[in-house]
Structure formats: C-alpha cells, structure tokens
Amino acid sequence: MGAGMQVRGRVLSVASECVPLVKTGGLADVVGALPAALGRMGWEMRVLMPAYRALRPRLSAMREVWTEDGLFGGTGTVFLGEVAGISVMLLDAPHLYDREGGPYAGPAGDWADNAERFAALSWVGARMAREGIEGWKADVLHAHDWQAGFAPAYLAYGGTGGVGSVITVHNIAFQGWADAGRIGALRLPREAFHPAALEYYGGLSSLKAGLVTADRITTVSPTYATELLRPEYGMGLQGVIAARGADVSGILNGVDTDVWSPEAEPVPYSVKSLKGKAANRAALCAEFGLDVPSGPLAIVVSRLTDQKGIDLLPAVVPDFVAAGGALLVLGSGDPALEGAMRGLESRFPRRVGVRIGYDEGLSHRMFAGADAVLVPSRFEPCGLTQMYGLRYGTVPVVAAVGGLADTVIHASPAALSAGVATGVQFHPTDAIAFGQALRQLCALHANPALWGVVQKNAMRHPVGWETSAAAYAALYDGLAR
Ligand code: ADP
Ligand code: GLC
DSSP states (O other): OOTTOOOOEEEEEEOSOBTTTBOSSHHHHHHHHHHHHHHTTTEEEEEEEEOOTTOGGGOEEEEEEEEESSSSSSOEEEEEEEETTEEEEEEEOHHHHOOSSOSSEETTEEOTTHHHHHHHHHHHHHHHHHHOBTTBOOSEEEEETGGGTHHHHHHHHHOOTTOEEEEEESOTTOOOEEOGGGTTTTTOOGGGOSTTTTEETTEEEHHHHHHHHSSEEEESOHHHHHHTTSHHHHTTOHHHHHHTGGGEEEOOOOOOTTTSOGGGSSSOOOSSOOHHHHHHHHHHHHHHTOOOSSSOEEEEEEEESGGGTGGGHHHHHHHHHHTTOEEEEEEEEOHHHHHHHHHHHHHSTTTEEEEESOOHHHHHHHHHHOSEEEEOOSOOSSOSHHHHHHHHTOEEEEESSHHHHHHOOBOOHHHHHHTOOOBEEESSSSHHHHHHHHHHHHHHHTOHHHHHHHHHHHHHSOOSSHHHHHHHHHHHHHHOO
16 A cells, blocks of 8 residues: 555455465465555555465465464464565464465365365464454455355354455356355354255355355446346356345456566567567467468467367367467366367467466567467456457457456457457357357458457457555445445
C-alpha cells in the first residue's frame, strides 16, 4: 500500500497458490496480483498459504506469528514475511505439506489426505481472521476455490467474530470432495449435513461448503457468473449458486501489465511502433526451426487438458498449415494430448513446434513473436493468455465462453467497419467452428491494413487490474462492519 494512504480495511486472502511462490495455473497469478491492486485502493491484504517443501526460505523478514496445536495430526506454525512486495503468511505443518511433489499431488497421484490438508489451511485462516494476528484484525476473509472453501464454513459455524467472507470460484470443475464419514474429523457440524448446507451428492464438497456459507460469491468473469447457473457449466453446483441470487457476481481478472509488457521484451515494441515484433517473430521461428514465409504464426500456452480444447488441434491444424499458418505449443498435462501435439510436430516439422513443459521465459518470447494466440476452451472462467495476447498485439482466437467472451471483441463485419475488433471468437467449441475461425484469422492476416487495425485495437484494450480492483474494494466495503 502507498505510504500515507488511509487504510479502508484489511483482508485475509486464503489460497493454495500464489505467484511467485507456487503456481499451477491462473489462480496463482490472481492471488499474487490482488494484494498490490487492492493496496492501491486502500485495502491491506495478506495472503495465507501452505508452506510447501522449501518455501520458507523464500520469505524475507520472516517471523513466527501463530501456533496451532492438534492441526489434523501435528502442529501448525504460521510465519509472516514478504516476497515480491506481498505480505505472505506460510502455514508450516510438515505432516501435511513437507512432501516431494506438487501442491495437490505426488508421484503417485493426488494426495489421499487433500481434504484434511486444505481443511487445515482453512481452519487456521478462519481462526486468524476471527481472532486477529498480533493486532492485525481482518475485516474480510477472501477464500479462493475449493482449497479454501471450508474457511467461510468454519467462520459461519464457529462464530464469525465480525469478519465478512467472500469466496471466489476460479474453476468449478474442482470441487474438493470428501466422504460424508469425515465430517466430524473435518471439524464440521453433523447437523449441517443436509442438502441446503454441507451435504453434496451423499458426501462433502469444500467448494459447496464455501458457496453456502460465504457472505458473497464471486467468480472471475461476468459471463462465467451466468454460465454457472446452467448445468453444463455449473457441474452439479448450479442450483447452489442460483440459490444465492444477488450475492453472486462476476469480476474479471486483470494481468500484471509490468510483467506482461511488449516494451520489456528482448526487442521492445509498443502500440506506437510494432516494428520490433517482426524481429521477435524471426527469433522465435529460428529457435524452433520453423519456416513461416507469409501466413500467421499462432501459439498455444496452456495446460494440456480437456477443458482447454487441445484435442481439437489435430483436426484443424492440417488445414491451417495448408493455408500458410504455423503453430507453436507450450504446455504439459494429459499424456495423450502431449503425444498428439508431438504427432503434429513430427508431421509438420517446419510448421509446428512443440515444447512439453513449463517455461515462463519461453512463454514471453512466444507472445512477443507470434501473430495470434489460440484459446479453444470448452469452458474458461476467465483465462489469462488471451489478455497477454491483447497486450502484445498477438491477436486472440478464442472460444466464445466465460472470460474469453468478455475480453475479446469479435471481428464481425460490424466490429471491423466500426474499427473496434480485437480478435476472433467462435462458438461452439468444436473442430468446425474452430476451423472457420482459423480461416478468418488467415484472411485477416492477409490484409495488412485490417490486420494492423485489429492488432492496435487489441493493444489498446485495457487488461490491467484497475477496474476489477475497484470492484473488489466495493465488495469488501459492503462487508466490513
Ligand atoms: P488456467 O488457470 O485454467 O490454467 P489461465 O489462462 O487462467 O488458465 O492461466 C494459465 C497461466 O499459466 C497463464 O499465466 C499462462 O501463461 C501460464 N501457463 C500455462 N501453461 C504454461 C506453460 N507450459 N509454460 C509457461 N506458462 C504457462
Ligand atoms: C482458473 C481458470 C481460469 C482463470 C484462473 C484465474 O484456473 O481455469 O480461466 O483465469 O482460474 O482466475
């Protein structure tokens, strides 16, 4: 927060991931960006997350602020410190978090005690919010996704201590399932085991628990907020969300415009002069050994999963290549999809490049050098890569769902003649519509005047946090008592 700025209130953000410490997806970017964005609005935010293996040494100015005995089989200690300007509190509970592997899974798959691991995070979050931490008293607890879903429930059932609560749904596909028999062990009241409260298809879901007990529900785009009311997107929780009526809202994510800036890339460029982009493109083609004389160079930077529509690429890429296009894929995930991507690369070695893995630096070079970014998701709560695309003049070609529908202005005849288009949208998410969108991409790209307008519109489209931070601040204002 800016020095001398009046504090409007304090928020304890409870999450399982936070950039720059741990990231498996956009959740981490958002959790890591909110403290600075909200700080500029006068809301002081601290992030509570698990101390996964080797995380503690990454905090500076660290000190112990909380001890919790009997925390699901061991002691929990909370350390407060700083990383990248964020006030982070790490819940150190070696019996739950000091393990080889990712936040949710080890070499043999998902950790069997994930319900307890994240119940512990939620339990400590609720207690710290309710009781205050060395005089730092939260006005609002902000829970993110299923991993923090029990936190509002612990407040609701154990006493709120005057703390308001918000849960944000970043992805409703992950619901935090636990068997009904664990209700007592998870420190939840048995009398709340009924459909209007904790019961979920005969068991428990930490996400549902959060959705029924938090004061407010948000999700990460306005369109996803309405999609969630429909069975095909709500994934079993549509009725729960519908029942919350006006307590539900959609607030679009932003991106960190300092980190994602074409002016900070190896060959800088800007909306005033896109010249540097050509040099980045040439370097990228050389890096992957591609030969793309005239058509558009498209990229995909994504988890390789069913959600992301990656399985459609083998059906559309041959025609795209025949039309002069080229594709670079960076991602990892489903082994079958990784194999399918490698298959495309060996079929079109000069037109398709694939890098399986996670590589932040390469993703920057790809956005700086490519002409277009493809996001053919089946559902997309918000999506960040289409916004990186906008910022970089790397024209987004997206399925018209969720946050993708809210952030890209489709190059319809009307939008083109009004001079406002920023990309291409298609619907439904299938190979026919996707193929048509790629043909439209090729046609736009072949018309330099039109292409230049779309690129510049994209780069001028605001993708920072200002508007959304103001919306969160207003939401918190309404909850602070
Ligand atoms: P999701 O959270 O559903 O995966 P988002 O678009 O919200 O989707 O966020 C994904 C984030 O992860 C973006 O910042 C994207 O650039 C990044 N990302 C995904 N895969 C990779 C990868 N293989 N290498 C580098 N960054 C990646
Ligand atoms: C989830 C969603 C993604 C969203 C991100 C951050 O991972 O899949 O669409 O951008 O959360 O909110």
